[in-house]
Amino acid sequence: MRITALTEPDRTASGYRLAWLAGGDDGDPLGSAFLRVFTREGQEHLAELRLNVHTAERRRRVGSRLLEAAVAAARDVDRRSVIAEADAGTPGDHFLAASGFRRVLTLTYARLALDELDSAKVDEINAIVERPHPGYRLVSWRGAVPDELARTFADSRRAMDDMPMDDTDYGVVVWDVERVLAAAKAIADRGELLTTVAAVDESDDSIVGFSELVVPGDGKGDGLHYGTGVLPEHRGHGLGRWMKAESIRVARTSHPELAGLVTDTADSNTHMRRLNDALGYVPTRKALHYQLDL
Secondary structure, three states, X not given: OEEEEEOOOOEEOOEEEEEEEEEOOOOOEEEEEEEEEEOOOOOOOEEXXXXXXXXXXXXXXXXXXXXXXXXXXXXXXXXXXEEEEEEOOOHHHHHHHHOOOEEEEEEEEEEEEHHHOOHHHXXXXXXXXXXXXXXXXXXXXXXXXXXXXXXXXXXXXXXXOOOOOOOOXXXXXXXXHHHHHHHHHHHHHOOOEEEEEEEEEOOOOEEEEEEEEEXXXXXXXXXXXXXXXXXXXXXXXXXXXXXXXXXXXXXXXXXXXEEEEEEEEEOOOHHHHHHHHHHOOEEEEEEEEEEEEO
């Protein structure tokens, strides 16, 4: 077996990737590993591992050799923690647990089947959207945030600072306008469609909450909620449910061939899980976040 380091030329403002390929004597690939090294302020201590081994090559130390290379590289660049994700009960779950990683977070993925919504549920979602929220209004846009909203949208990203992450050494992500625009560009470069619904405080026209939805470029399959958050000082007014309901309405009207919407929520985030349940999302699987402390 040979472990070959690969060159990953792309670097972004938030980080870069290192890569390795495991190959046999015949040159056939056996597995691969990618280590994303975060460089943004607040996450300079962190790296994220993605490791895959061909099904027929498991239990032959391919994964262990790739892991050794990735961990050595993480130490070389002074990372404190390496995180990785695996679906519960899968070989990846067992491998990480046996390799010194500790489980730090459990996520529940849930799906809303848009193509199966009955008229009563549609009416219920529309009623949530149409219900007045005194002092607030909703705005939405596709792609990058409009210039006139960019600053307060970037400021509103701190709504995610206290998102439940349990024992994950995730750090605090620092957002500015440059990062907001870069994130939107990365989604567009993948050929996907970003829609953002935001709640605006009418007293000063500032954005105080947002809900992001990413849809495949052809408008088919499943869309993915990237995050819904409300600034702490504006919680308790039902803004999260209002924005997420509007995201559902926009998805149905703008992408009529979309089959469903998928969201993931930490099991400890009981408020958002109840909100998802009330809107009709049905749990589909659990994903486990593991962490290796270096």
